[in-house]
Amino acid sequence: MAAQTEEERTRTNTFQLQPKENWKRVCLIELLDPAAALVNIVTYHRRQAYFDDEQTRNDVWNAITKTEIRDRFQPTLGRAITDKLLDKCDETWDGFFTQLDDYHDGDREDRPSPPGYCKDGGQRVLKTVVRNDAYTVEWGEHSRIELALGSELKEKYGIPFNQRLRVPIRGNPQYEGHGGRLELVYDRSTESFTAHQPVTFRHDTTRAAASGDEDVVAAVDVGANNFVAVTTTNGHQAVFDARPLFDRFHRITERIAELQSQLPDGEHSSRLIEKLYDRRRRQRDHAQDALIRYLARLFEEWGVGEVYVGKLDDVREEHWSAVVNEKTDLFWAHGRFRRRMHEVLDGECGINVEEESEASTSSRCPQCGEEESVGRNGDVFQCGGCGFEGHSDVVGSENFLSEVVDGNVEFNTGRPMARPADSGQNGPEWRHREVPRLEWDDHEWRRRGHSTKEEPANRSTRKGNLASGVSR
Ligand SMILES: [Zn+2]
Incomplete structure (x- = not known):
């Protein structure tokens, strides 16, 4: 003890x-x-x-x-x-x-x-x-x-x-304790008042040590399909659906393009265009920062000591289309994402953050290792070898984790994400039924009522540039 x-x-x-x-x-x-x-x-x-x-x-x-x-x-x-x-x-x-x-x-x-x-x-x-x-x-x-x-x-x-x-507040207080100097900011572009409240508390470090999971490792995969998926060596998983967020981002992008096309010759921007760029960036940064805070909280709860974040640079050169590059650079702002991961997880929570290439992690079946007869249709990954079916970005994070911890960490059950078998279900195995799915609602990441299973059916038409077999 x-x-x-x-x-x-x-x-x-x-x-x-x-x-x-x-x-x-x-x-x-x-x-x-x-x-x-x-x-x-x-x-x-x-x-x-x-x-x-x-x-x-x-x-x-x-x-x-x-x-x-x-x-x-x-x-x-x-x-x-x-x-x-x-x-x-x-x-x-x-x-x-x-x-x-x-x-x-x-x-x-x-x-x-x-x-x-x-x-x-x-x-x-x-x-x-x-x-x-x-x-x-x-x-x-x-x-x-x-x-x-x-x-x-x-x-x-x-x-x-x-x-x-007295003013009503809305948010998701992540920490309880003694409140310190509050910072209050008004954002003119969104007409919103935001408060940042530092909280000091006594943290019991016994729990993580007692659970025997001192070497818990997490892999964070930023998928081109607007998902962030996480898998840990002690079997936890979560998936964050950023699609509504991207849709909004994209609407502003379209509006900017429209305004730019209407500019007089020789002019390249306007106050309104600058304002829209600014709003687009703020909305993204806000959601991204909240996502990283949410991850920090999950990782503390799960006893994670080390996190691997996918590095996309070398993947992109080979496989990524211009559209995907744009999405990665602008929407995910991948460089900023990794920097904030370091600042918050490393700097504030003492969780070690490593960057690692995640090339070809989503074109292999996590169950049987098949690489040829696999395909993805929208968010669904399917394996012809063993009949496995799952969420493709979660598959990406599972494979990414297997790669980075190979030989370093022992999975408890051979596979990191072993979950109780779903007995009452026929048909192809859908392994990611239990994975909590979170969605951004403008203010916070909220857990959705249903599992990941319902989603792919009505999303499967949205393949975009990510044909099956192509890496991510
Ligand atoms: Zn398989």
Whole structure:
């Protein structure tokens, strides 16, 4: 029996604020706008002092006093938010001066730039930090956040002095624990308020050790059919269906092409086109980041210590069509995907991430090893050798896993994904009946009510460029 061990961990919950009344939306913006102004004003005065050769570093720090800032912003923002923003400014400048010292000491090659303004396209970026005593979050039937505001802002919106602004929230709190400094951001293009809440909790590390699965390895396969499929050496699997997401991505792409065709000669872009590019990217990044967070949670639950992510580069040159390349580069943004996997899994969860080529992993039957008489029809993989039938991207992740762990890990049962046989069913074996399937609904990845079995039948007409036999 392993000794009980605990360690402190910090993770981030992300959720959406969904004010139903318009006045609450306006009130939130009237909170975020001065918060952004505060940071920019401090930045302005410190930059002025910094670029003035006559002034010392001390002058930079005192270019504008905290009293001046508090007098101006506290009535709107309240004391807690005002002070937290001032702390944040100081952290930023501290970081800059540290880099500058490193540069002067020769520990750094490029000279760092002083902190800049919080702006995007000429407008202030509407965001703030909220000290942990200035908000409460409650999850339940009526999930909500309550924010402390300054007295003037409360008065303006008729909020009693002893109450806070209450706003419904929506999301999937992944971590429970002590909430830290909350970050609140308004996205003008999607008109949405997003909160990032770091949470600190005691993590019991006994469980993973006690289960004897210290060497659990997971393989993550990014399939060209808009799926991410995962298989682990202790028999867990999951598949993420990104098709609705891609469809939306593609609609924006089409709209961009249409607008581009209407541009006057000599012009290559317009504000609207730029905006659409931006929206398309944000939506994708949001879903991708949420996917990686979801994977991180699953991997912790399953005791995964090492993850292999498929590297597509060498596969593409041989087999991939232009359309698939476009999908991989733009939609999956594969480079970004792998980078975020490293940042979140490696950096935050201590799970080792490796990249490995996954060439030819989906043209072999995972059950009998047949490579010739196999085919795929849409999402369905079929083997003529043994009659096996399964989800083709899940097959890809199974084979990918077998390849990367060959000789390194012992599968418990000969096959990693052994599941109880499905007794009441005739016909070809459908092995991926039990694999949980998740779909993006704009806010989070949700588990769908039914299994993977129902899908392929009505999707099988969508073959696209991926004819059977062609690798992925
Ligand atoms: Zn077979």
